[in-house]
Structure formats: C-alpha cells, structure tokens
Amino acid sequence: MGSRDNSGIPNRKKRSKAWKEFSITEEDAEGKPLKAECIYCHSVVRCETTKGTSVFHNHLKSENCKRKRAAIEQTPNASRQIKEKLAVAFYMEIIILMTWSIWTARNDWMFQGIDPMVQQCKRKFMSEFSILLHRARPAMVPNMSVWLYSL
Numbered sequence: 001m002g003s004r005d006n007s008g009i010p011n012r013k014k015r016s017k018a019w020k021e022f023s024i025t026e027e028d029a030e031g032k033p034l035k036a037e038c039i040y041c042h043s044v045v046r047c048e049t050t051k052g053t054s055v056f057h058n059h060l061k062s063e064n065c066k067r068k069r070a071a072i073e074q075t076p077n078a079s080r081q082i083k084e085k086l087a088v089a090f091y092m093e094i095i096i097l098m099t100w101s102i103w104t105a106r107n108d109w110m111f112q113g114i115d116p117m118v119q120q121c122k123r124k125f126m127s128e129f130s131i132l133l134h135r136a137r138p139a140m141v142p143n144m145s146v147w148l149y150s151l
C-alpha cells in the first residue's frame with residue numbers, strides 16, 4: 001500500500017462540499033473525474049482534480065445556474081399557487097384528478113399511440129370529477145357541481 005501512483009496527485013478528498021452539487025459524468029482511465037453535471041441546471045463542467053473545485057464554485061455563482069436554482073426553490077409553492085387560483089375547498093380533489101387525467105393521457109400515448117390532447121384530457125377529468133360527486137360530502141356537492149359545469 002502507499003505509493004499508489006507517481007502522478008503526484010493522491011486520490012485524496014476529491015469529495016469537497018461542492019461535489020454534493022455535482023455528479024460525475026466522465027472519468028479518465030484511472031477513475032479520476034473529468035466532467036461533472038450540476039444537479040440544479042444540468043450543465044456539464046470540466047473538473048480535472050488538478051484544478052480543484054473553483055470551477056464548481058464559479059458555476060454555482062453563474063447567473064444561469066442561479067436562475068435555475070431559484071426556479072427549483074419555487075416549486076414547493078406550486079400546489080399553494082394552484083390552491084389560491086382555484087379558490088375552492090375541494091382544490092386537492094381537483095389536483096389529484098387532474099394529475100390522474102394527465103397520467104392516463106400519457107399512458108394512452110405511450111401504450112396505445114393515442115396523441116395526447118388537452119380536450120380529451122379535460123373530458124377525462126370532467127368524467128372523473130362527476131363520479132366524485134357521488135361520494136362527496138352532501139354539503140359540498142352543490143358547489144362542486146356548479147364548478148364542474150362551469151368548466
């Protein structure tokens with residue numbers, strides 16, 4: 001053990017903190033990283049170990065990457081934004097059924113070659129939602145019906 005190679009670059013701590021934000025996409029014959037992909041914006045940067053991790057820090061400071069990260073941080077608010085836009089008590093049912101409708105449209109596309117279309121997806125959603133009316137709390141049904149038939 002010990003003198004493993006003569007390159008002068010021991011294989012030591014290439015895992016500095018910056019590495020948590022990149023995944024290696026290309027290595028040289030010795031398994032040293034050559035290129036790595038940013039987990040936020042998926043840009044690929046060159047990362048020879050001889051150059052240290054400044055390339056990572058510079059990348060994370062770049063405008064493009066900052067913008068992407070900001071967008072990612074926004075994402076958890078998406079369901080809150082949908083909730084506020086819908087402004088109805090049964091927003092969660094809407095989100096779930098809409099997600100389901102999109103999912104089935106995608107499956108039809110993948111497995112049956114049916115082109116996904118907004119109108120078709122909407123019909124699916126409305127049909128599912130009208131079934132939901134039979135199981136909803138009676139007090140909710142009038143509001144839900146009005147909402148459904150206003151679509």
Ligand SMILES: [Zn+2]
Binds near residue numbers: 066
């Ligand atoms: Zn990035």
